[in-house]
Amino acid sequence: MEYKSSELLRFTTAGSVDDGKSTLIGRLLYDSKSIYQDQYDAIKTASEKRGEENVNLALLTDGLKSEREQGITIDVAYRYFSTPKRKFIIADTPGHIQYTRNMVTGASTANVALIIVDARNGVVEQTKRHAIIASLLQIPHLVVCINKMDLVDYSQEIYDQVHDDFESFAAKLDINDVTFIPISALVGDNVVNRSKKTTWYEGPTLIYYLENVHISSDHNFIDVRFPVQSVIRPYNDDFHDYRGYAGRVAGGVLKKGDEVMLLPSGFTSKISKIQGPDGEQEEAFPPQSVTILIEDDIDISRGDMIVRPNNSATVAQDIDLMICWFSSDKSLQLRGKYAVLHTTQEVRCIVKEIKYRLDINTLHRDMENKEINMNEIARITIRTTKPLFVDAYRKNRITGSVIIIDEATNNTVAAGMII
Amino acid sequence: MSYHINHLKELESESIFILREVAAKFENPVLMFSGGKDSILMVHLAYKAFYPAKIPFPLLHVDTGHNFPETIKYRDDLVEKLGLKLIVGSVEEGIKNGLVTEEKGFNAMRNGLQTAILLDELEKGKFDAALGGARRDEEKARAKERFFSHRDEFGQWDPKNQRPELWNLFNNKHQFGEHFRVFPISNWTELDVWQYLAVEQVELPSLYFSHKRKVFKRDGTLLADCEYINKRPEEEVFEEVVRCRTIGDMTCTGVWKSDAATIEDIIKEVSTTRMTERGGRTDDKRSETSMEDRKKHGYF
Ligand SMILES: Nc1nc2c(ncn2[C@@H]2O[C@H](COP(=O)(O)OP(=O)(O)OP(=O)(O)O)[C@@H](O)[C@H]2O)c(=O)[nH]1
Ligand SMILES: [Mg+2]
Numbered sequence: 138m139e140y141k142s143s144e145l146l147r148f149t150t151a152g153s154v155d156d157g158k159s160t161l162i163g164r165l166l167y168d169s170k171s172i173y174q175d176q177y178d179a180i181k182t183a184s185e186k187r188g189e190e191n192v193n194l195a196l197l198t199d200g201l202k203s204e205r206e207q208g209i210t211i212d213v214a215y216r217y218f219s220t221p222k223r224k225f226i227i228a229d230t231p232g233h234i235q236y237t238r239n240m241v242t243g244a245s246t247a248n249v250a251l252i253i254v255d256a257r258n259g260v261v262e263q264t265k266r267h268a269i270i271a272s273l274l275q276i277p278h279l280v281v282c283i284n285k286m287d288l289v290d291y292s293q294e295i296y297d298q299v300h301d302d303f304e305s306f307a308a309k310l311d312i313n314d315v316t317f318i319p320i321s322a323l324v325g326d327n328v329v330n331r332s333k334k335t336t337w338y339e340g341p342t343l344i345y346y347l348e349n350v351h352i353s354s355d356h357n358f359i360d361v362r363f364p365v366q367s368v369i370r371p372y373n374d375d376f377h378d379y380r381g382y383a384g385r386v387a388g389g390v391l392k393k394g395d396e397v398m399l400l401p402s403g404f405t406s407k408i409s410k411i412q413g414p415d416g417e418q419e420e421a422f423p424p425q426s427v428t429i430l431i432e433d434d435i436d437i438s439r440g441d442m443i444v445r446p447n448n449s450a451t452v453a454q455d456i457d458l459m460i461c462w463f464s465s466d467k468s469l470q471l472r473g474k475y476a477v478l479h480t481t482q483e484v485r486c487i488v489k490e491i492k493y494r495l496d497i498n499t500l501h502r503d504m505e506n507k508e509i510n511m512n513e514i515a516r517i518t519i520r521t522t523k524p525l526f527v528d529a530y531r532k533n534r535i536t537g538s539v540i541i542i543d544e545a546t547n548n549t550v551a552a553g554m555i556i
Numbered sequence: 557m558s559y560h561i562n563h564l565k566e567l568e569s570e571s572i573f574i575l576r577e578v579a580a581k582f583e584n585p586v587l588m589f590s591g592g593k594d595s596i597l598m599v600h601l602a603y604k605a606f607y608p609a610k611i612p613f614p615l616l617h618v619d620t621g622h623n624f625p626e627t628i629k630y631r632d633d634l635v636e637k638l639g640l641k642l643i644v645g646s647v648e649e650g651i652k653n654g655l656v657t658e659e660k661g662f663n664a665m666r667n668g669l670q671t672a673i674l675l676d677e678l679e680k681g682k683f684d685a686a687l688g689g690a691r692r693d694e695e696k697a698r699a700k701e702r703f704f705s706h707r708d709e710f711g712q713w714d715p716k717n718q719r720p721e722l723w724n725l726f727n728n729k730h731q732f733g734e735h736f737r738v739f740p741i742s743n744w745t746e747l748d749v750w751q752y753l754a755v756e757q758v759e760l761p762s763l764y765f766s767h768k769r770k771v772f773k774r775d776g777t778l779l780a781d782c783e784y785i786n787k788r789p790e791e792e793v794f795e796e797v798v799r800c801r802t803i804g805d806m807t808c809t810g811v812w813k814s815d816a817a818t819i820e821d822i823i824k825e826v827s828t829t830r831m832t833e834r835g836g837r838t839d840d841k842r843s844e845t846s847m848e849d850r851k852k853h854g855y856f
Contacts (some may be wrong), residue, residue, distance in 0.1 A: 143563045144560075144562075145563040145566055146561070164696070173829075173830055173831055173832045174830040174831055175831050176832060176834055179844075183844060197696075198696075198699070200695075200696025200697055200699055200700065200842075200845075200848070201696075201697065201700060201716070201848060202713050202845045202848055202849075203715075203716055205844075210717055211715075212715060212716070214696070214699045215692040215693075215699050215742070216692075216693070216699065217692070217693045217745045224563045226743060230688070238720040239718070239720065239724060241720060242720045242721050242722060245722040245723045246723065255605045258576065286856075287697065292614070314742075356559075358559055358750060366573070366577065366580055367576055367579060367580045369606060369607075369608070369609050370609060371608045371609040371610070372609070373608075375608070376608045376609075381609060383573075383576050383605070384576075385569060385573045385604075385724075390559065412607070414568055414569070414572060414604045416564075417721045422559040422561075424561075424566060424569050425561065425565075425569050426568075426569040426570075426572040426573050426576070426605070428607075437605055439580055476729070478725045478726075480727070481577075481580070503670055508796075528621070534670050534723065535724065536721065538722070538723045538725065539725070540720075540722055540727060540728060542727055543703055544729075547729035547730060547731070548719060549719050549720045549722070549727045550719075552685075552720070552722045
């Protein structure tokens with residue numbers, strides 16, 4: 138039995154607190170008829186209990202007790218819906234600065250980011266912070282939803298102003314595809330249904346955009362990268378000498394018979410077999426999870442990487458990173474020691490240098506005040522205890538990313554993108 | 557370039573990746589098995605993830621003693637077929653030896669008692685990771701879950717203070733006595749699960765398909781008539797053609813009027829229904845944040 142092959146688009150919301158992110162997601166789900174009757178009844182009852190006049194669509198994603206008490210989003214909510222064209226995974230993230238780490242969580246795997254801006258307030262610091270994060274994460278497409286147009290009489294002038302402000306800020310960032318849409322999440326203008334009140338706007342509705350944006354895959358199909366997760370050894374008579382390397386292809390296309398090189402040993406061999414979830418397969422590419430068997434008996438274990446002899450990842454111990462710092466109780470310590478996770482490796486590192494702190498408002502690289510507190514973005518160099526097999530984040534999101542962990546608390550204190 | 561896999565294959569690959577991470581990063585993981593389709597999917601994915609080796613962790617079933625007999629039979633057959641180890645945490649035993657106290661009254665259910673038994677089993681087995689088949693599309697508190705979800709030494713979830721989770725880099729560091737819940741099928745929807753089970757031709761318990769059953773109505777939901785539920789005098793038992801959309805304890809799992817006799821029928825039904833699958837779960841209806849409250853205390 139076969140199902141129509143559906144493409145999966147992951148998108149995230151971003152933008153300052155109260156600008157209407159959750160309401161927009163609720164509206165998108167409601168107008169595209171993706172809400173179940175019992176879900177609708179539940180939020181209707183909850184809205185009435187809260188004394189709200191209308192059904193509060195933000196309650197579809199703001200499901201935690203404390204979120205409902207405070208009327209803000211605290212942590213990412215994931216929602217799913219599909220149209221005949223695509224399947225969508227939505228991450229609705231918090232705008233409150235205190236929860237920036239949760240915004241990064243939702244955004245790290247997105248193909249598209251919706252940046253919501255309250256038309257009355259325009260581009261504020263938190264809008265800029267999220268735009269910077271989206272650009273660091275290399276989210277390929279941004280949609281700036283200029284929201285609450287109902288509160289500014291659907292004024293084209295105000296729309297243009299916000300549009301220009303954002304554009305001039307984004308020009309300084311590494312963002313190539315930005316679309317602007319005037320919307321009202323509350324009333325539903327230009328979300329699923331085209332608004333009659335913005336006749337001056339000729340672009341797509343949000344749903345049209347999401348269904349049609351070209352996601353020329355996020356994956357790198359050129360450079361073979363296969364981080365080994367584990368070794369599969371059945372220890373039974375039928376598969377006596379079986380030794381397979383399990384992993385998820387992080388880049389490139391691996392084919393049976395291909396010559397490969399192993400990191401860190403540098404030994405070369407040939408792929409003898411690729412075992413996929415449905416049996417043997419001829420080739421493997423991202424994001425497939427497979428098991429690779431090779432011709433020679435080479436010692437390989439978790440953390441090693443399979444590449445091609447003429448196209449290796451960089452083997453490095455001194456690594457330059459852009460980081461977003463999450464810890465509320467401690468700032469980044471120069472010469473401090475941390476644990477680092479990268480692909481399937483875990484190592485320790487020392488912070489060798491803090492190069493600069495990025496000023497969110499001006500994008501100025503501050504080399505004087507280099508105290509990195511919660512939610513700050515900085516460029517640093519770390520030295521790891523063991524070599525990592527890395528690529529620049531812009532070349533490969535999987536082999537180009539790390540997380541940094543404070544070993545005293547076990548908390549994840551930073552996300553890092555390799556330069 | 558035409559390298560492209562469809563969404564079911566992408567979800568499968570993501571889940572396999574996570575199952576393998578768990579096996580590699582934790583010392584002593586266990587898979588929580590309820591007998592429902594999501595647990596069955598988990599076992600199926602785990603089988604693929606480690607093939608041709610055996611699934612490298614045992615199954616843990618918290619048995620309320622109020623399960624549909626079909627569930628128990630299915631479970632035992634599966635364990636036998638795959639040569640797995642099964643651990644059964646028994647609510648019945650827990651009540652006998654005073655670990656938990658039975659609820660009383662008309663809506664009495666053992667669903668809440670499962671948590672204490674589960675935590676007890678996790679502690680006894682020194683498990684540092686418990687794999688669960690919960691999905692984010694099921695319920696609003698579950699929509700907030702991480703793949704790797706930290707639990708403190710009391711097994712509690714702190715939804716206001718979850719660790720960030722970036723890309724595919726999972727921080728599983730924890731103190732002694734703490735553990736993780738891991739949810740490899742977080743991103744699957746109910747429809748995805750059914751479509752995948754259909755494509756893979758996975759055998760399923762008969763409860764999911766329409767059958768005749770003695771039922772009665774309570775608060776707008778049909779419940780299976782069984783010895784474990786105290787009926788009110790006015791609650792009349794009648795026969796109906798029904799099926800289960802989720803399978804849990806008999807006392808809280810609603811059954812649905814349905815003619816869906818094959819998996820294709822189910823897919824058709826699920827893709828047009830206006831109700832969520834947990835819409836018939838009386839355990840979720842106890843309050844607005846009933847799932848969140850239970851999860852905070854360590855529920856699945
Ligand atoms: N008039 C009007 N009000 C809106 C619109 N969109 C959202 N709101 C209101 O703005 C308030 C905040 O909306 P939310 O959707 O919770 O905002 P948010 O961006 O999700 O907030 P956080 O997640 O906490 O950052 C609510 O009172 C909404 O009803 C809109 O288009 N027009
Ligand atoms: Mg919100």
